[in-house]
Amino acid sequence: MVEAKNLCMKYDKSERFALENLTFQIDRGEFVFFVGSSGAGKSTILKLMIRELKPTEGTLKVFGRNVARLPRHRLPYLRRNIGMVFQDFRLMEERTAYDNVAFAMIVTGASRKEISKRVPHVLGLVGLHEKNMTRVCDLSGGEQQRVGLARAIVNRPAMIIADEPTGNLDPGTSLDIMTLLRSINLRGSTVLVATHNREIVDRFKKRVLYLENGKLVGDEQKGIYTHVH
Amino acid sequence: MFISGFFYIIGETFKGLYRNRWMCITSTGVVVVTLLMLGIFMLVNLNIGFITDTVKEQVEIVIYIDEAADEAELEQLERMLLNHGLLEEVRYVSSEEHMDRLRRQLGRVLEGYDAEQDNPLLASYEVKTLLPDNVVPLAREFETYPAVSAVFYGQGYVENLFAVTGVIQMVGLGLMVGLSITAVFLIAHTIKLTVMMRQKEISIMKYVGATNWFIRWPYILEGLLMGFVGAALPLLGLYFIYQYSVEWITVNELVFLSLLPVELVILELAKYLIPLGIGLGILGSTFSMSRFLRV
Numbered sequence: 001m002v003e004a005k006n007l008c009m010k011y012d013k014s015e016r017f018a019l020e021n022l023t024f025q026i027d028r029g030e031f032v033f034f035v036g037s038s039g040a041g042k043s044t045i046l047k048l049m050i051r052e053l054k055p056t057e058g059t060l061k062v063f064g065r066n067v068a069r070l071p072r073h074r075l076p077y078l079r080r081n082i083g084m085v086f087q088d089f090r091l092m093e094e095r096t097a098y099d100n101v102a103f104a105m106i107v108t109g110a111s112r113k114e115i116s117k118r119v120p121h122v123l124g125l126v127g128l129h130e131k132n133m134t135r136v137c138d139l140s141g142g143e144q145q146r147v148g149l150a151r152a153i154v155n156r157p158a159m160i161i162a163d164e165p166t167g168n169l170d171p172g173t174s175l176d177i178m179t180l181l182r183s184i185n186l187r188g189s190t191v192l193v194a195t196h197n198r199e200i201v202d203r204f205k206k207r208v209l210y211l212e213n214g215k216l217v218g219d220e221q222k223g224i225y226t227h228v229h
Numbered sequence: 230m231f232i233s234g235f236f237y238i239i240g241e242t243f244k245g246l247y248r249n250r251w252m253c254i255t256s257t258g259v260v261v262v263t264l265l266m267l268g269i270f271m272l273v274n275l276n277i278g279f280i281t282d283t284v285k286e287q288v289e290i291v292i293y294i295d296e297a298a299d300e301a302e303l304e305q306l307e308r309m310l311l312n313h314g315l316l317e318e319v320r321y322v323s324s325e326e327h328m329d330r331l332r333r334q335l336g337r338v339l340e341g342y343d344a345e346q347d348n349p350l351l352a353s354y355e356v357k358t359l360l361p362d363n364v365v366p367l368a369r370e371f372e373t374y375p376a377v378s379a380v381f382y383g384q385g386y387v388e389n390l391f392a393v394t395g396v397i398q399m400v401g402l403g404l405m406v407g408l409s410i411t412a413v414f415l416i417a418h419t420i421k422l423t424v425m426m427r428q429k430e431i432s433i434m435k436y437v438g439a440t441n442w443f444i445r446w447p448y449i450l451e452g453l454l455m456g457f458v459g460a461a462l463p464l465l466g467l468y469f470i471y472q473y474s475v476e477w478i479t480v481n482e483l484v485f486l487s488l489l490p491v492e493l494v495i496l497e498l499a500k501y502l503i504p505l506g507i508g509l510g511i512l513g514s515t516f517s518m519s520r521f522l523r524v
Contacts, residue, residue, distance in 0.1 A: 050436070073440070073441075076435075076438040076439060076440045076443075077438065078438075079435070079436060079437065079438035080437075080438035084436050084437075090429070090432070090433050090436065091433070092430055092433060094248065103433075103434075103437060104437040104438070106237045107434070107437055107438055107439040107440070107443055108438065112236075151437065
């Protein structure tokens with residue numbers, strides 16, 4: 001599903017590599033944590049996967065295609081197969097939970113009938129069935145992240161990428177969100193989570209890729225943050 | 230895709246206008262002010278053009294025939310005038326007809342004067358050119374014929390009139406071009422502010438897989454609507470201003486020549502201002518957006 005070979009990334013104005021010589025493979029249906037301190041390169045990997053950035057050297061294949069060579073007009077179609085969850089939620093705050101989730105379906109060309117059936121169902125899955133028509137700005141942080149999750153899964157993507165999804169949430173809510181991500185993974189989607197939340201990583205015992213200064217320093221199945229570290 | 234996408238785009242256009250109403254009002258206001266100024270210049274220019282054309286059309290050349298000219302020279306002149314491609318009308322006026330005109334003008338002053346015995350007035354040709362701008366060069370051409378004694382066309386007056394109106398029209402044109410360029414910059418910057426306020430929204434659209442065109446359309450339609458309203462309002466204003474001005478000028482008899490009719494002028498302005506407003510709105514939106522679409 002994701003295959004990185006000698007992957008390097010250097011930002012324009014930076015002296016050092018943000019990612020250096022990364023080689024790893026992620027299979028369909030896996031749940032993977034990318035862990036490491038701030039600036040280790042976790043978010044950079046995720047950005048490369050959705051082609052928000054292009055690698056400086058090496059190759060990164062997502063769904064079997066080299067994303068760096070993907071023509072610009074094909075990018076939307078790559079992104080429709082990847083559900084994104086962000087630390088800062090990135091929701092349209094003045095719009096309702098329903099509108100935010102429906103939007104991800106509208107851009108794919110889903111019919112109105114399909115949208116009106118699927119969106120309430122997905123909002124129900126994340127526990128927001130009663131807040132369909134509440135504006136996002138009137139929801140709590142945890143609820144907003146649930147809307148973000150609903151938006152990420154509404155098109156049944158093959159892969160979910162979550163960049164610090166619990167970064168702005170309290171421990172209890174963080175656990176709820178991660179439990180939701182695990183249930184999404186159990187339904188067949190590949191889930192990649194960038195985090196430095198030690199407690200969450202240790203609790204879920206999934207595959208952990210550990211990054212330090214842009215280098216991959218550990219790759220452990222059923223890993224624990226502390227062990228890898 | 231088409232139906233849900235289409236309704237989404239239309240809906241988003243109006244929602245976007247409502248959500249960002251103050252910014253939209255500002256952008257439209259900028260279009261209104263610039264197009265109003267442009268419209269005023271166009272109105273003035275159109276009327277100056279109309280007045281000068283009317284004056285130019287009234288200018289004719291009078292060619293006085295030399296009494297000493299022989300038959301061959303007279304025939305050469307007549308043939309040339311009748312076959313000239315740049316003339317609209319050629320009329321021969323005999324010395325007797327000139328005398329009759331003089332009698333009508335002077336009335337009793339010439340009573341008892343025997344014009345048949347002693348008529349000093351020369352026969353002439355009165356010609357009208359097809360294009361007013363040809364008056365001066367043609368008059369110079371006619372002077373070269375041996376049968377011609379003198380040529381009159383309002384020397385000095387015509388050249389000055391043509392020069393002054395030419396300068397006024399060039400200045401007007403320059404101002405209109407300058408204003409159009411200013412309008413493009415002002416509108417592009419104002420719309421850019423609107424787009425910047427919605428930068429986050431655009432990046433979210435990109436993350437969920439919206440194509441650039443899907444994102445662009447509501448903004449383009451917003452630009453189109455703002456441009457249309459921004460052109461329609463000054464047109465409406467100019468209609469009333471011009472109508473009032475024409476009435477005032479007519480009542481006060483300020484211009485010896487009539488101005489262009491209101492409906493004709495407004496239609497002429499609409500032909501330029503509406504597409505210009507719409508074009509400015511669309512261009513402004515498209516240019517302002519391009520930077521934010523590279524996510």
